[in-house]
Amino acid sequence: MAWLLIGSILLVAVCLFVLRKTRSSRAPAAEQHKITTVEPADRENMAIMLLYLLPLFTADFDKLNWIMWIPTIVIFAFIAITSHSYFFNPLLGAFGWHFYRVHTPQNVTNILITKRILLQGDQTIKGIELGDYVILETE
Numbered sequence: 714m715a716w717l718l719i720g721s722i723l724l725v726a727v728c729l730f731v732l733r734k735t736r737s738s739r740a741p742a743a744e745q746h747k748i749t750t751v752e753p754a755d756r757e758n759m760a761i762m763l764l765y766l767l768p769l770f771t772a773d774f775d776k777l778n779w780i781m782w783i784p785t786i787v788i789f790a791f792i793a794i795t796s797h798s799y800f801f802n803p804l805l806g807a808f809g810w811h812f813y814r815v816h817t818p819q820n821v822t823n824i825l826i827t828k829r830i831l832l833q834g835d836q837t838i839k840g841i842e843l844g845d846y847v848i849l850e851t852e
Contacts (some may be wrong), residue, residue, distance in 0.1 A: 729808070735841060735849060743839050743851045746823075748815040750834040754824055815848075823848050 736799035805826070808821075813825040815834070824830075825838065840848040 725804075732849075735851070743841050745837050746815075746840055746848055747818055747837050748825070749818055750816045751825075751831045752814045752826055754812040754814040822846065825850060 745765045755825070759768075809828055810826055811830060813831055814828065815820075815823050815825045815831075817823065817840075825848050827838075829850070838848070838850050840850045843849050
């Protein structure tokens with residue numbers, strides 16, 4: 714158990730280090746992104762939290778009905794991967810990150826991950842494209 718705890722803490726530290734380096738002002742791939750409107754997208758975190766916590770509500774691990782659990786986990790994984798929802802992580806919210814649905818002048822909707830609280834659109838942000846329709850704002 715101690716090794717798992719140490720490994721988990723180490724992985725969180727590595728992830729925070731990568732995020733800090735990616736967000737730095739010297740990030741090589743940072744580009745200007747014009748946004749027209751902003752709306753919060755943190756709602757998706759609740760569904761993921763429920764999925765994470767669902768096994769805690771069962772009686773005993775050895776009494777789980779694996780014939781039902783394995784297909785359910787596979788279906789949830791498939792939906793998460795094909796719907797771009799794997800970018801939402803409750804731990805990011807715990808460390809102060811916010812998710813926003815932002816629209817561009819070309820009518821493309823992106824997910825913006827930022828430390829700032831955005832209240833208005835019609836601005837330009839500097840960020841890195843993490844994947845299809847996902848932007849991480851840099852400092």
